[in-house]
Amino acid sequence: MPRIDITSDTLTAALSRLSGALTDTTPLMQDIGEYMVKSTNDNFASGTDPDGRPWAPRSQATLDAYAARKDKPGPRPLIGATKSLSSTISYEVGEDEVLWGSNMIYAAVQQFGAEAGEFGARMGTNKKGRSFFMPIPWGNIPPRPFLGVGKDDETGLIEIITEYLEDATDG
Template sequence: MPRIEITSDTLTEALARLSEALSDTAPLMQDIGEYMVKSTNDNFASGSDPDGKPWAPRSQATLDAYAARKDKPGPRPLIGPTKSLSGTISYKAGADEVSWGSNMIYAAVQQFGAEAGEFGARMGVNKKGRRFFMPIPWGNIPARPFLGVGKDDDTAIVEIVTEYVESAVSDR
């Protein structure tokens, strides 16, 4: 039977390295942040939430609005011609936390959905010069979650943490 001998110096040094690595986990949080940005971008590419459930399709009213503007919708919901929302996903890592998301004003509405008129109304003017009020949003918007930690993400984050801890205690 093989025998492994751990001297107190070896164990003490490994525990010291682990303690130092755990006192400021900013590098770990950065790794997790980078992973979650990629995972979120994968959600846009697949048109699904973090657990792989497809987003609600565009409504006919939305498709009609694209046609009226002579604009071509992107291949999936939340993917328009400019890819504005998907192009703004970023993260911020601290010593012991990480957050990621978008700074686009409409990101929360896309994530959680909204009912027509939920945010009030704005005044518009029609072609005849008559004023009218248009609800904000003008129609119901179903939730299309693009942010979150799915089952695959859970597994990947555990692997990232495991690698971080193993690297900290090893003598590399």
């Protein structure tokens, strides 16, 4: 196979910068993390999954539970009185990965859904001495995906990656 040696200082420097940028992509992962947190927050604002499909509405049982607690539900599903889930979206990065989501214990159930009793039950005696048995969750919860990469996100992420690579070679 023929071999060609390139002795261009400009090209060598650009390839060196590109190599360095691809060795540790932490800055790129940070940009992607920021983008995906904003995208996820936009999902909460619109009440839709990453592809723009509306989340399943709250059930009457859930609305009744809010009323019994004298809580006011938020304007959309997944936004409760405390807004805890929607306010805990964050990201972590490594050299070649980004993770984003929520640390709320119920986040996965909201993302993927769950059947009544899927996680067992609570049993005991209340303050009035009555025994109780409460399945966990107490009702069926439909999936309401708030995390994910939708079509618009794919376009945005490609733009972020392209800009990162252009900046790496431009120096």
